[in-house]
Amino acid sequence: RRxxxxxxxGPKTLARILRMRRALDLAHAGAPLAEVAARTGYADQAHLTRDVREFAGMPPTRLLAEAGG
Structure with a gap:
């Protein structure tokens, strides 16, 4: 409830968002998305992409490009 x-x-959604943010930080630093997915606990790159699309409304490559990375 808190x-x-x-x-x-809820806490599960919060955990997913925090994991996505960690993944995007690694990707912004230049790590390949497949490696980022593996290092941050996603099953694969497609799983990472689905989460980013759900929460950010765009694929990670576009999100990173718009963020300047």
Whole structure:
């Protein structure tokens, strides 16, 4: 309940968002997406891409390009 009150979503969603942010930080630093996915606990690159699309509304390559990385 605290997670829902503080962040607007439950703890599992929060964990997914935090994992995605860690992955995007690694990708922004130049690591290949397949390696990023493996290092951050995704099953594969497609799993990472699905999460990024769900939360950011675009694939990670586009998100990184728009963020300047």
């Amino acid at each position: 997670s829902l009150a503080l962040f607007g979503y």
